[in-house]
Amino acid sequence: MSNVIVIGAQWGDEGKAKIVDWLAEAAHWVIRCQGGCNAGHTVKHHGETFKFHLIPSGLLYENKTCIIGSGTVIDPDVLRREMTDIESRGYSLQRLVISNRAHLTLPYHKAMDLAYESKLAEKAGCKTIGTTGRGIGPTYMDKVGRLGLRTGDLLESDAVLRARLEEILTLKAPLLEAFEVDVPTVDALFAWCQDHAAALKPYIGDTVPLLDAAQQAGDSLLFEGAQGTLLDVDYGTYPFVTSSNATAGGICTGSGIGPTAMHHTVGVMKAYTTRVGEGPFPTELTEAVGQHLQTIGQEFGTTTGRTRRCGWFDGVLGRYSVQVNGLTSIALTKLDVLDGLDEIKLAVAYKNKATGEVTTQFPASLHQLQDVEPVYDTLPGWVGHKVEGITEWQQLPPQAQALIARIEALLGVPVSILSVGPERDQTMVRIDPFQSNTASLKGSAVNSLPQPALVTSR
Numbered sequence: 001m002s003n004v005i006v007i008g009a010q011w012g013d014e015g016k017a018k019i020v021d022w023l024a025e026a027a028h029w030v031i032r033c034q035g036g037c038n039a040g041h042t043v044k045h046h047g048e049t050f051k052f053h054l055i056p057s058g059l060l061y062e063n064k065t066c067i068i069g070s071g072t073v074i075d076p077d078v079l080r081r082e083m084t085d086i087e088s089r090g091y092s093l094q095r096l097v098i099s100n101r102a103h104l105t106l107p108y109h110k111a112m113d114l115a116y117e118s119k120l121a122e123k124a125g126c127k128t129i130g131t132t133g134r135g136i137g138p139t140y141m142d143k144v145g146r147l148g149l150r151t152g153d154l155l156e157s158d159a160v161l162r163a164r165l166e167e168i169l170t171l172k173a174p175l176l177e178a179f180e181v182d183v184p185t186v187d188a189l190f191a192w193c194q195d196h197a198a199a200l201k202p203y204i205g206d207t208v209p210l211l212d213a214a215q216q217a218g219d220s221l222l223f224e225g226a227q228g229t230l231l232d233v234d235y236g237t238y239p240f241v242t243s244s245n246a247t248a249g250g251i252c253t254g255s256g257i258g259p260t261a262m263h264h265t266v267g268v269m270k271a272y273t274t275r276v277g278e279g280p281f282p283t284e285l286t287e288a289v290g291q292h293l294q295t296i297g298q299e300f301g302t303t304t305g306r307t308r309r310c311g312w313f314d315g316v317l318g319r320y321s322v323q324v325n326g327l328t329s330i331a332l333t334k335l336d337v338l339d340g341l342d343e344i345k346l347a348v349a350y351k352n353k354a355t356g357e358v359t360t361q362f363p364a365s366l367h368q369l370q371d372v373e374p375v376y377d378t379l380p381g382w383v384g385h386k387v388e389g390i391t392e393w394q395q396l397p398p399q400a401q402a403l404i405a406r407i408e409a410l411l412g413v414p415v416s417i418l419s420v421g422p423e424r425d426q427t428m429v430r431i432d433p434f435q436s437n438t439a440s441l442k443g444s445a446v447n448s449l450p451q452p453a454l455v456t457s458r
């Protein structure tokens with residue numbers, strides 16, 4: 001039995017779902033813990049593409065129980081569309097459970113998200129966040145402000161639900177009016193709730209005893225993070241962040257499972273960096289190489305279709321991510337996208353543009369971050385070779401192996417999984433988190449790590 005966390009270790013879209021999909025075979029349960037339908041998680045299997053927003057990526061396996069955990073926020077319209085879509089493709093929803101503690105994104109949350117963004121856009125000197133427009137921030141604001149509606153409220157008697165809606169709208173109406181957002185009547189919101197309750201009731205339940213029983217039975221749990229460390233509301237590039245804890249701590253609060261139960265935390269990182277939305281990005285590339293990464297990597301947002309900004313791998317950000325998550329290893333994705341580049345850069349430090357001061361610490365201050373330029377190590381590419389299609393570690397070009405070794409040395413943790421394409425079988429696993437006691441690997445001298453036998457399939 002092993003419990004494994006998979007989280008984004010950059011700005012999201014690192015390929016978490018692909019890694020979760022590979023690892024899920026060995027797990028009994030796959031659990032989403034935070035975020036909502038701002039997430040876009042792509043799995044490619046046998047040429048078919050699946051885009052998940054709220055349903056855990058483990059649903060593609062028949063025998064996994066998939067949980068949408070208490071820390072998530074759920075837009076029931078999006079969830080029901082996703083459920084219909086996946087069912088129409090022949091997958092069963094019988095093993096889907098939605099926590100009765102998860103909060104609901106109501107229609108006015110989406111309207112408020114757009115209203116906030118347009119208020120920022122129209123005022124000189126203000127900057128928009130570039131949210132996904134899915135109502136995520138306003139839903140979490142109401143959760144923390146004790147004005148939220150939970151999935152469990154849909155199971156209450158009509159009288160109890162109606163009374164809760166009256167309470168919420170009494171406090172909410174003046175705020176909505178101030179932003180010129182339509183205030184629903186209690187009757188209209190009640191009808192909206194009834195419609196969703198009828199469809200979702202069979203799936204809503206208390207996930208705490210379920211997950212406790214799973215642990216008592218010795219089942220293996222796989223936690224599917226959403227967004228990424230630098231989008232975390234506490235540790236990200238605030239205010240250009242999402243509104244949940246996308247770091248490993250958020251997995252515990254969002255699932256209701258304490259940190260003592262966790263055995264391994266895998267941070268997913270691309271072999272370069274991307275970001276969608278606004279905010280600082282020290283290694284961003286706007287010219288030819290950035291174009292290469294964007295085009296070859298097909299860097300378009302899974303949820304909004306927006307073009308993702310691209311740049312070199314950032315080792316300062318990467319090490320910070322190891323620190324704030326306690327990562328035990330890295331899943332390095334999209335190495336194939338670097339095929340064809342004659343040189344590859346890695347940021348190893350930041351230099352203040354005005355003072356020349358060099359630091360290897362990721363700054364909390366946005367202004368400091370905006371004032372730095374990266375200090376790069378330049379490594380040779382592997383022109384004339386391709387990593388795409390390689391399934392054996394030993395067949396990787398020596399330059400690719402050297403790049404991975406440099407990343408491991410920079411981060412101080414091993415690369416346990418290497419991804420060289422979007423398909424499930426384009427994955428090389430050096431250390432399988434479900435088969436090893438890898439907690440002890442953290443801080444180990446990665447350069448002297450034994451090269452374990454490769455596991456390319458179970």
Ligand code: GDP
Nearest residue numbers: 013014015016017041042302334419420421422
């Ligand atoms: P997530 O949000 O972290 O799950 O990532 P997304 O699904 O939003 O974006 C990652 C994209 O990269 C998806 O289109 C994946 O199919 C794709 N992908 C994942 N791993 C690889 C890889 O190793 N190589 C290539 N070329 N594509 C990959």
Ligand code: IMO
Nearest residue numbers: 012013038039040131132226227241242276277
């Ligand atoms: P996955 O799980 C990449 C970004 C948005 C915006 C900021 C705030 O697919 O990696 P929000 O709608 O959350 O209030 O937007 O966060 N963002 C993501 N970027 N991947 C995601 O999820 C994201 N979820 C939110 O672009 O910059």
Ligand code: MG
Nearest residue numbers: 013040041302
């Ligand atoms: Mg994504």
